[in-house]
Amino acid sequence: MNAHERRAVRLRVALAVTGTLAMLFPVYWMVVTALSSPAELQQSALRLWPSSINWANFSGPWGKFPYADWFVNSVVIAVLAVVLTVVVNLMAGYAFAKLRFPGRNVLFLLIISTLMVPVQVVMVPQFHLVVDFGLLGSDWGVILPRLAEAFGLFMARQFMMAVPDELLEAAQVDGSAQWRTFTRVVLPLCRPLIAVLVIFTFMWRWNEFAWPLIVLKEPESYTLQVGLLFLKNQYGQDYGALMAMSLVSMIPMLVVFTLFQRHFVEGMARSGIK
């Protein structure tokens, strides 16, 4: 590496550090605000770190609002949605990638074309369905309509297209029924796909806002995202408490992101989304 190249690398690192600071600043500011006392937040001078650490923002709203309930609701909804969505997508992915059946192509195209439908277009009729099924205000009312997730199905099919037919045929000849082929041969090969599906579905459901806002009515049944809006309306200008609760709501997502960061950053590209 000559002097010129070394300088180029140094310049790029400097740029990357600048960008990193800019991208991280809002999160940093969240932490600073969450640790500041209300009095400090009312000062007009710019302070980059609170003069004294104030934990009351974390303990205060926790007791006053059903925050623990919201947390549990979010976990239940996200986990159930992940399990069901991933199972549905993997099964359909296998069918559309590897099995010939009448109507396969038409069905696949119809499903894929819904990628282009903004979810808000069908908001009102989906709401009517939830009311008709008696699911208004329940977790299932949030979960079920979102199982129609074309993106995951598309990823699953693309991935399974790459599983060699020879492997499946060998399994068939051995007399293995389709279900066994699926669980014993196909699924073990699909671990990277399953990881990506689980991570992205979890993220979407954990962060989802508009749909739970429509379906959930009682404050105890809220998810964290709807609860945060509720807090924002209740607290108004008490941004310290709001930031503290918002930070807590981000923890599960940040843990998942830290653990599976590589899947996040590479998963999209690897799964044939190009």
Place this chain on the structure above:
Amino acid sequence: MASVSSPPLEAPPPSGTARGAGPRFARMRGRRGREAAAGLLFAAPAVAVFAVFMFWPLIRVVWLSFQQTRGFGIAKWVGLGNYQDILADTVFWRALLNTALYTAVSVPLCLVAGLAAALLLNRAMPGRGLFRAVFYLPAVISGVSSAIIAAWMFNEDLGVVNKVLEPLGLGPVHWQSEGMPAMLSLVAVGLWIGLGFNMVVYLAALQGIPRHVYEAARCDGASWWQTLRSITIPSLGPTTFFLVVIGVINSFQVFDIVYVMTGGGPGNATTMLVTYAYSTGFEQRQQGYASAIGVVLYLIVLAMTLLQWRVNKRRDVA
């Protein structure tokens, strides 16, 4: 019977192909029938949820858009009445204009910033993985959390943005009480959230450009800028197209950050199609009218996607 007695399968090596090829043809018909049955069964759960929660609502929304509903009362058939109302509805036009403006600014901005980040972090450098992760991080933070922090940072009186701008003689900017600054603050949040996805997709595409093309260009004495303009950007054409399509579809649906951060205000300066549809459908409870807005939104997204497709095709042919 055979399926019961066969031992659990380890993934067999590809050499297993030839085994039993003969009898397979003899049983073709039965196998095909079984395969079709299996295919339908495997696809059934997905087809069922799509039929109930997607295809049926898509038909139903058109039906509902011809009705007038107030609250949960009995619906009245009004034919194209809702659509006529939309044409005369100044808030709708404002929302459409706002959505178009937001899209026109934020999609190109995310593309350029995403490409810049991808070019910066494509080649080997210390801490590259960490930088990539940080640039992507905002994408995993919920829209609500992003909007709450942004609302505080862009607070006119106490927000950090004005605290920084004022000493520079650039403020205070009225992020909350003036329309254009409010829209700008939304674009900034959209950029913060969307940059990472664009970067990741561009990074993947950059891997696909053969190295020797760059080496040849360097031998010819091409500058960095020339290489970028005549090799990198043209090679990324399909990727850019994909990102534009996704970006337009997404920004036409922007809801969370708008609803939580500005609530569509001040006035209707940041009201978007989707926040307007939400407030007519679920706050004012005019679900027929909201359905009509939904149908119009769908037609717009569909038309733009087809248009982009046409333009892209023509460009490829030329």
